[in-house]
Amino acid sequence: MLKRLLTIALMVALAASFFPLMSSIRDRADVGPLAAEYLEDGASDLGAANLVTAVVVTYRGLDTLGEVTVLFAAAAGIALVFQFIRRNREGDAVGQPMEGCGWEELPCRIEASEILKTASGILLPLFLMFGVYIFTHGHLTPGGGFQGGVVIASAILLAFLAGSIRELRHSMVEILEMLAGAGYVAIGLLGIWLAAGFLDPRFLPAGEFGALFSAGAIPVIYSLVGIKVGSELSGVIDVMRRKA
Amino acid sequence: MITQIMIVIASVLMLLGVWGLLSRRHLIKIILGFTLLDTGIHVLLVAIGYRRGGTAPIFDGDLSPAEALARAVDPVPSALVLTAIVIGLAVTALMLSYAVKMFQHKRSLMIDRNKELKW
Numbered sequence: 001m002l003k004r005l006l007t008i009a010l011m012v013a014l015a016a017s018f019f020p021l022m023s024s025i026r027d028r029a030d031v032g033p034l035a036a037e038y039l040e041d042g043a044s045d046l047g048a049a050n051l052v053t054a055v056v057v058t059y060r061g062l063d064t065l066g067e068v069t070v071l072f073a074a075a076a077g078i079a080l081v082f083q084f085i086r087r088n089r090e091g092d093a094v095g096q097p098m099e100g101c102g103w104e105e106l107p108c109r110i111e112a113s114e115i116l117k118t119a120s121g122i123l124l125p126l127f128l129m130f131g132v133y134i135f136t137h138g139h140l141t142p143g144g145g146f147q148g149g150v151v152i153a154s155a156i157l158l159a160f161l162a163g164s165i166r167e168l169r170h171s172m173v174e175i176l177e178m179l180a181g182a183g184y185v186a187i188g189l190l191g192i193w194l195a196a197g198f199l200d201p202r203f204l205p206a207g208e209f210g211a212l213f214s215a216g217a218i219p220v221i222y223s224l225v226g227i228k229v230g231s232e233l234s235g236v237i238d239v240m241r242r243k244a
Numbered sequence: 245m246i247t248q249i250m251i252v253i254a255s256v257l258m259l260l261g262v263w264g265l266l267s268r269r270h271l272i273k274i275i276l277g278f279t280l281l282d283t284g285i286h287v288l289l290v291a292i293g294y295r296r297g298g299t300a301p302i303f304d305g306d307l308s309p310a311e312a313l314a315r316a317v318d319p320v321p322s323a324l325v326l327t328a329i330v331i332g333l334a335v336t337a338l339m340l341s342y343a344v345k346m347f348q349h350k351r352s353l354m355i356d357r358n359k360e361l362k363w
Contacts, residue, residue, distance in 0.1 A: 007266045011259060018255040027247045027296040035293075035318040039301060042319075043309035051301035051316070055323040067327045074334030078341045142302060146330045210303070229330075236337060240344070 047206035048139040048215040061199035082243035112162045120162035127155035135226030139215040145222040149229025156234040168238040173231045180228035250291035257284030271343045271353040282332040286325045293321030
């Protein structure tokens, strides 16, 4: 009872703290000085048609490197959590998956339906191609490495659900992820050597504005991020499938 | 006007999320509350970047680089939210793996069954 009252009091306090923001804010007529600079010089500076990508990959590129690191830490944490085996006093492992996956009457793996199997055959290549499209066009259209990587990982999930692949070769996924991550940092370091600073993409030619091969190294960086995120999340799906 | 509407939506989402975190006992529902809170924060950040009559800061046939300063919205909150969504995904995946692990140990996802967490 007391807990419920405290919860309600906290909710009311939170709502009251949001109220000044709601009542005082109006649609802004102009953007702040930092955004104005990005909007004015971003296109001519970097040649990227998508300014959000320019901010994510270049102006705040170090944050994105940190973001990739957080994602890696989470994936490593998930692998670690699932590897942990608790033993009781007799030394037998407890808390491991049982037959029937907890609810004893349900089978652990249900065979995929005919619809899912047939549809996945048509959809899988399209899914993969769409993921690659999203991350290679990150500097032109709404999209980028993270979105494309997630689409690729969802294709892998679909393949697992439909039973078209039974096992993900772990070493291959890990090597792919490692190479993409190392490539990202290497391109960042090339920026120091050949251009103005860390993660500066301007050491490659800017190209024609709005073309696929433009904006310097931004598409290369986003493709590497896409490969890294895709393989990382596929690895997470595989770990959850094997151990859970 | 649009900013205000979006901030109202964001506040409702955040309040629902906090309420879910505090009042639910089922671990999956607590995680859902967390993701609602997360989504509310994303909507709030994007709303703050909006400007009157603004459009996405992506150059194509409708928006030329010359008129970006006059018409495009602030790209910085959008970039921030892009980062926040990915971090939110990673945190949610980690929480769900804890939930799976807890279910394997306790055969239950209700947090009051887990006496070891109480003191």
